[in-house]
Structures are given as structure tokens and as C-alpha cells.
Amino acid sequence: MSLPEDPPLGLRERKKRATRDALADTALRMAAERGLEEVTVEAVTAEVGVSVRTFFNYFGHLDDAILVADPDGTERVRRAITGSTAGGTTLSVLREALSAELTHIEEGHGRWELQCTVLEHTPSLFPRFLAARGADEQALIAAVAERLGVGVDTDLRPRLLVHTTLAAVRAAVELWTATGRARPLKAFYDEAFTELATALQG
Amino acid sequence: MSLPEDPPLGLRERKKRATRDALADTALRMAAERGLEEVTVEAVTAEVGVSVRTFFNYFGHLDDAILVADPDGTERVRRAITGSTAGGTTLSVLREALSAELTHIEEGHGRWELQCTVLEHTPSLFPRFLAARGADEQALIAAVAERLGVGVDTDLRPRLLVHTTLAAVRAAVELWTATGRARPLKAFYDEAFTELATALQG
DNA sequence: TGCAAAAATGCACGCCATGCAAATTCACCC
DNA sequence: GGGTGAATTTGCATGGCGTGCATTTTTGCA
Incomplete structure (x- = not known):
């Protein structure tokens, strides 16, 4: 059950995405298997079958390839925020959307499990993991602003x-x-x- | 008005701290003046008068030296949390402590202003800036746990x-x-x- | 098929970051 | 004040990271 892509992507775009996914998946899998320190860009590209230089055309750093978010998850949440016509406060919609995503994650889907394995073995990577989530954050903020009908920089x-x-x-x-x-x-x-409701009322 | 150091530090410890501060200050000032891309570890150490190798004895990355927090601020907040015997909820104490710190920052004290200059010129550094704040976050959490008399991993x-x-x-x-x-x-x-109170009540 | 744009590649270069062993500095005590 | 051991600094070597540039290959389209 993959998400439907709106325009039928051309061969060029599909190949690009395939290469990018292959690099990200291979880098993450290798890091989970043998530890981050034992993974080099060269090893990743060798397995995927592209040049080292090409890797850096897609990712600025080795860590980026390992820590990129599951693009499906980002898109799912965005649609849940902007698409939901049901009532309820914005916060409740947001809460529910993230709750669904947490369930999805807890069930072992997406890249989360492998990323956790890497993070357990290399805790120093954790801040960069949070940093990598920054992109999702911006997307979320934009979606909420759209739902509220306000600007991100004025409200x-x-x-x-x-x-x-x-x-x-x-x-x-x-x-x-x-x-x-x-x-x-x-x-x-x-x-x-x-707890949040309690803390803010008392 | 610097904070009083509890034990009168020996020469060795004082020299270490001085070197560390000099490296952090010089790195930040150079980055603010000429832009992050134009700063190398070698240039920083040359100005401070230590070897490149010594720099890496103190900081793991060049960015670390630029983005480290003002240690005084961290200590101020910690004391405000654990030291306050006044009434009020934990959240209100926390809110007030951070409010005081924001005022302090807004008045141009600490490293904040220079760091903002660097971040404006190099937005890609922003996620790492937030990541660098992770240490402060852990200290804050520990202080709040101490005040509440609970464990960070159980409550x-x-x-x-x-x-x-x-x-x-x-x-x-x-x-x-x-x-x-x-x-x-x-x-x-x-x-x-x-807004938070409103959102959580509605 | 042929042409223009996009992408991949090879190469060179400088910086980052770490390990290790030697030299230097400091704290302590006689 | 001088000697001793530990902490710190330093130089050196090494390997990977990340980027700019010119070239080659692939793709989209007529």
C-alpha cells in the first residue's frame, strides 16, 4: 500500500528516486548491521553500484542518508492535518494524526526500527537524528497553518x-x-x- | 558579575577552562565576523596559540566550539529550578526561570547575539544549534526531576x-x-x- | 535519429577527526 | 628548591569527508 503519486513520474524522475532510496536504505541497513563507524560512503556506493561522487549529489553527509525520514509517513501526517474535515480542535486533529503515526511506527513499519538500532549503538548520533526531524517539523507547521488559514510568520x-x-x-x-x-x-x-491539561490548569 | 566557583580551582583547572573558553570565544567571534565557511580549526588555534590537536582535545567538531551554550546561563536556570522554595506549580517555576533567561538574552548578554549572527548567515547550522541545546535540555530535565522528587526514567x-x-x-x-x-x-x-491553556481546555 | 538538458562520473584538493608516542607542564611532597 | 608521577599538550601519520570542476553518459523530446 504505497501512496499514489499524483503525476505519473517520468523515467528520469523514477530512476532518481530509486537511486536515492537505494542509497538511503543501504546506508541505514549497513549501519544497523555493522555499526555506524564501520560504514563508509565508498562501501555504500559500491553496493548500490554508483560512484562516490553521486552519493554526494543526493546527500550532503553520510548521516543524512541514514537519518532521512520515511517519506510516506511525512505525507500521511500532512494529509491527515489538511484533509480532515471532521470537527474538533486543531490540537485534537494534530494529536490524532501523530497518534496514528506512532501506532504505525510501533508496529515496526518504516525506517524507525533500524534507525533505533543505530541510535542505540551510537548515541552521539541522537542530536543529529532530532535535527533531521526538523524538516518534518516545518512540513507539519505549514500544514497546521494551512488548516488554520493563517501565516506561519504572523500567527x-x-x-x-x-x-x-x-x-x-x-x-x-x-x-x-x-x-x-x-x-x-x-x-x-x-x-x-x-498531564499537560492538569499542569496548565492548576 | 560572574558566578562564584565553589572550590578555589587550581592552576591546572583554571588553565584548562581558560583555553576552552578562548577556543570557543575565538571560534564564535571569527565565525560571526567572516562567516562559518571562512573559519578553519587551524585559524582558530593559531589565534589562541595552541596546536590543532589540542582543539580536538576539547571539542569533537568545529561547530561544537561555536555552538556551546553560555555556561552561566545553564547554571542560572538550574539554580532557579532547584533553589526556588516559593509556591506555585512546577510549570510556573519553569516558565518563570526561562522567562528570566529570555530577558537576559534579549538584553544582549551571553553568546546568543553572536550565535544569531552566525545562524543568519548560515541557516544550515540551525538544526545543529538546536542539537547543541540538547545538553541544556537534559540538565533542565534533571533539575525538574529533582524538584519533583521523581526519577527521570520513571515519571x-x-x-x-x-x-x-x-x-x-x-x-x-x-x-x-x-x-x-x-x-x-x-x-x-x-x-x-x-494560547496553550486555551488550546488544551477547548 | 539528432539535439539539448540533466545526471553521473573521475579527479583533485583541503579540511576534519582520531590514534599514538614523545615532550612539556603541573601538583605534591620531601 | 628539586624530584616524582600524573595530567596535558604536541607533532605526526592516517583515512574518510565533502566540494568544485570538466568530462562523459543518459534521458526527454522533436
Whole structure:
């Protein structure tokens, strides 16, 4: 169940995407298997069958290839935000969209599991992982702004709502990991919103 | 008005700190003056008067030296969290501590202004800037956990409260910057908490 | 088939970052 | 004040990273 691409991409574009995906997938898999330190750009390109120089046409750094987000996930969330015509506050829509994505992740889909493996073995990579999520963040903010019908640079709310929801995601994921996945990720996530409401009322 | 150091540091420790500070200050100043791309580790060490190898004894990357936080600020916030015996919720203490720090920053103290100059000229550095703030984040979480008397890995609240407060900080700073500092930073910050309360109640 | 644009490639270059062993500096104590 | 051991600095060598540029190959389209 892949997402439908709007225009039927030409051969050129399809090949580019295939190469990019192959590089990202190979880099991530190799890093998960043998550890980040044992992976070189040369080894990745050798397995994919392109030149080293080509790698750097697609990614600025080796880490970028390993840490790029699952593009499907980004698109799913965006559509959930802008497409939902149902009622409810913007925050609840945002909360639900991310909740669905967390479930998707918890079930082992996407690149998440492999990325976690790499991060466990190389904690120093974690800040860069968060940094790589910055792109998703901007996309989220733009989607929320679109839904609210305001500009990202004139209204505080899009940024605030996204950052706050991601705060809940972060806290939930961190504790989920720290407790050895003692409870379902979604339980921590829901608890976060409950605690948040309490903290802001008292 | 520097912070009092508890033990009267020996010559060795003082020299180490002086070298570290000189490297960080020089790297940041050079980057602000001539742009990050024009700064090399060699140039920094030449000006400070140490070897290149010594630089890497203190910092893992050139960026690290540029993006390290003002240690005084980190310490100020930590003391505000753990030291305050006044009433109020943990969130309000946290909110107030960060508010004071924002004021301090807005008045042009610390490394903030120079770092902003570098970031404006090199936006690609911004994610790494946020990543560098990760250390502060951990310190904050630990301080809040101490105040609450709970463990960081067993209770959701320390992480949640810190991440949420930082969400408000982030949204406020981003909009403050995006609007060309149309209003005081603190105004955006306070509005963020107001909006937050509204969003979570509705 | 032939042409123009886009992409991939090879090469050169400088910087980054680390390990290791030798030299230097510091703290401590006689 | 001089000697001793530990901490720190340093030079050197090494390998990978990341980029600019000119060239070759591939693709889209007429």
C-alpha cells in the first residue's frame, strides 16, 4: 500500500528516486548491521553500484542518508492535518494524526526500527537524528497553518501547537524507551496530554 | 558579575577552562565576523596559540566550539529550578526561570547575539544549534526531576514539562525572529502560554 | 535519429577527526 | 628548591569527508 503519486513520474524522475532510496536504505541497513563507524560512503556506493561522487549529489553527509525520514509517513501526517474535515480542535486533529503515526511506527513499519538500532549503538548520533526531524517539523507547521488559514510568520499558533504536540511525542517516546517499553507507546502519549491539561490548569 | 566557583580551582583547572573558553570565544567571534565557511580549526588555534590537536582535545567538531551554550546561563536556570522554595506549580517555576533567561538574552548578554549572527548567515547550522541545546535540555530535565522528587526514567512529567516549556520558548523565539522583533520576546512567550491553556481546555 | 538538458562520473584538493608516542607542564611532597 | 608521577599538550601519520570542476553518459523530446 504505497501512496499514489499524483503525476505519473517520468523515467528520469523514477530512476532518481530509486537511486536515492537505494542509497538511503543501504546506508541505514549497513549501519544497523555493522555499526555506524564501520560504514563508509565508498562501501555504500559500491553496493548500490554508483560512484562516490553521486552519493554526494543526493546527500550532503553520510548521516543524512541514514537519518532521512520515511517519506510516506511525512505525507500521511500532512494529509491527515489538511484533509480532515471532521470537527474538533486543531490540537485534537494534530494529536490524532501523530497518534496514528506512532501506532504505525510501533508496529515496526518504516525506517524507525533500524534507525533505533543505530541510535542505540551510537548515541552521539541522537542530536543529529532530532535535527533531521526538523524538516518534518516545518512540513507539519505549514500544514497546521494551512488548516488554520493563517501565516506561519504572523500567527504564533501553528508553531506553538506543533512544538507542543511534538513535546508530548518526545516525552512519550523517551520514557517508552527508558522503561524498556513497559507500556504501549500510545499509553505514554495519552498520559502526556492528560498531564499537560492538569499542569496548565492548576 | 560572574558566578562564584565553589572550590578555589587550581592552576591546572583554571588553565584548562581558560583555553576552552578562548577556543570557543575565538571560534564564535571569527565565525560571526567572516562567516562559518571562512573559519578553519587551524585559524582558530593559531589565534589562541595552541596546536590543532589540542582543539580536538576539547571539542569533537568545529561547530561544537561555536555552538556551546553560555555556561552561566545553564547554571542560572538550574539554580532557579532547584533553589526556588516559593509556591506555585512546577510549570510556573519553569516558565518563570526561562522567562528570566529570555530577558537576559534579549538584553544582549551571553553568546546568543553572536550565535544569531552566525545562524543568519548560515541557516544550515540551525538544526545543529538546536542539537547543541540538547545538553541544556537534559540538565533542565534533571533539575525538574529533582524538584519533583521523581526519577527521570520513571515519571513522565519532568520530560514533558521541560519539552512543553521549550516548545513555548521555541515558538516565541521563532515568531519573534520572523516578525523582525515586532514585539518584545517576552510578549510572544506569554502569549504562547495563554494560547496553550486555551488550546488544551477547548 | 539528432539535439539539448540533466545526471553521473573521475579527479583533485583541503579540511576534519582520531590514534599514538614523545615532550612539556603541573601538583605534591620531601 | 628539586624530584616524582600524573595530567596535558604536541607533532605526526592516517583515512574518510565533502566540494568544485570538466568530462562523459543518459534521458526527454522533436
